Amino acid sequence: MNLEAGRVADLAGRPLSKLTRRDVALALLTVPAADALGSLPGLRRGMLAAGNPLSAGFWASAEATLTQIADGTATVGDVRTWLEATGTEPKGIIGLHVWDEQSERSQLAAEMHTRLVSHLEEQLAAGEIDPDLLASADPEACRAYIEVQERWMTSPLPDGRVPMDVLLDEKDEEFMAEWDAADAEALAATRALLGRVGDRPLPRADLRRAAGRLRRDLTRPGWPGRLLTECSGLRPKSLPADDAELWLGLAAGVASPQGPDDWPRPGPAGPADDDTDDTDSEIAAICAIDHFDWLAVITALAEGGPGTPASAADLAAYVRDYDPEDLDGPDQGPAGPSDGEAGDDEGGFDDGFPDEDDDLTLEGLFLPVTSLWQVLGAIDDDERLTSLGWWGLPEAMLRIWAPSPT
Numbered sequence: 001m002n003l004e005a006g007r008v009a010d011l012a013g014r015p016l017s018k019l020t021r022r023d024v025a026l027a028l029l030t031v032p033a034a035d036a037l038g039s040l041p042g043l044r045r046g047m048l049a050a051g052n053p054l055s056a057g058f059w060a061s062a063e064a065t066l067t068q069i070a071d072g073t074a075t076v077g078d079v080r081t082w083l084e085a086t087g088t089e090p091k092g093i094i095g096l097h098v099w100d101e102q103s104e105r106s107q108l109a110a111e112m113h114t115r116l117v118s119h120l121e122e123q124l125a126a127g128e129i130d131p132d133l134l135a136s137a138d139p140e141a142c143r144a145y146i147e148v149q150e151r152w153m154t155s156p157l158p159d160g161r162v163p164m165d166v167l168l169d170e171k172d173e174e175f176m177a178e179w180d181a182a183d184a185e186a187l188a189a190t191r192a193l194l195g196r197v198g199d200r201p202l203p204r205a206d207l208r209r210a211a212g213r214l215r216r217d218l219t220r221p222g223w224p225g226r227l228l229t230e231c232s233g234l235r236p237k238s239l240p241a242d243d244a245e246l247w248l249g250l251a252a253g254v255a256s257p258q259g260p261d262d263w264p265r266p267g268p269a270g271p272a273d274d275d276t277d278d279t280d281s282e283i284a285a286i287c288a289i290d291h292f293d294w295l296a297v298i299t300a301l302a303e304g305g306p307g308t309p310a311s312a313a314d315l316a317a318y319v320r321d322y323d324p325e326d327l328d329g330p331d332q333g334p335a336g337p338s339d340g341e342a343g344d345d346e347g348g349f350d351d352g353f354p355d356e357d358d359d360l361t362l363e364g365l366f367l368p369v370t371s372l373w374q375v376l377g378a379i380d381d382d383e384r385l386t387s388l389g390w391w392g393l394p395e396a397m398l399r400i401w402a403p404s405p406t
Helices: 005-012 020-029 033-049 056-069 076-084 107-125 131-135 139-153 161-197 204-218 225-232 241-255 274-287 293-303 312-323 356-376 387-400
Strands: none
Touching: 005 020, 005 033, 020 033, 020 056, 020 076, 033 056, 033 387, 056 076, 056 131, 076 225, 107 139, 107 161, 131 139, 139 161, 161 293, 161 387, 204 225, 204 293, 204 356, 204 387, 225 241, 225 356, 241 356, 241 387, 274 356, 293 312, 312 356, 356 387
16 A cells, blocks of 8 residues: 555644654554655655755664664664654653653643644754764754754743643643552552451561661661661651651551651762661662552561561562452552553553563562561561561551542
């Protein structure tokens, strides 16, 4: 099926004489690559007849990219780079903003993308963008192309809105809504789990000993006091007087790091603090553990009871073997918000780690967790769940996933 020049004009919604390289490139991608290749000669003639021949460089790049697609050797990045080299296709990532695929863009994102395309067309017409240089990957031209977009994204529109700000605000709102939904599902699943497990008595003597030890640790520099403080957000000079409140606050921080507002950071003129670097990397590891993982772990520990193996390798195995369909609660197994790094192809969190490399990765994420659980007394020196951990770890997760008071 050949792609006629008139069809390209219809798809773009403007006459042949006004078509841009981006218009033609997007139209070529709507048909099989072999058909698009066969259409190139006719398209070139049609564009020439309309007084809009584009350039030899564009047609050469189109043929090369379509050939790669037809051969199965083109990557998504290759196609993306070719589109961006048309001079009016925005970069996929601009600053902190990532453009969604067209079908997934919100109304706001679609509006801003269209406005940016129009701005790039104006810059192209003014000679500020040279697509032939972009196609040849000229470093200066590519850098200037990014700068044009960054300036537009960070400059106020006539109505006062700054595109970058409103787009990032919208993403933040979407993420928080997805996170709240995942919290609600995890909370329901945990409540159903604990209803099935039954009573888990509080070992008061163990709690008293652990709390006394923790109060001393929190007043000392270095590990573990620093990490516990930054995870929980609790300050050594204003700790809860109640031992259970202290313990649960610290345990909740291990699973959901809060951190004080004034985290120390190395200054630009001085050397990095090794202790700060270690603390930051441990917190980053914990933050990479998602709702599904925590639910898998807390399910295995709550059902297993005191003595259940709880090393980092054990926790990774619980995640791998976890089947949310085994739970009695409604619609369990929260998908969690999509963040682009630990999700499946649908955009939610992964539903297990069957691959050996993934097991090792997840085990590494749980290492700071188990080290802190030992400090808390939730697991013993043999990395097995204690009575205190059996009581407290599920309670801490309930606190994390419960709605914040308004």
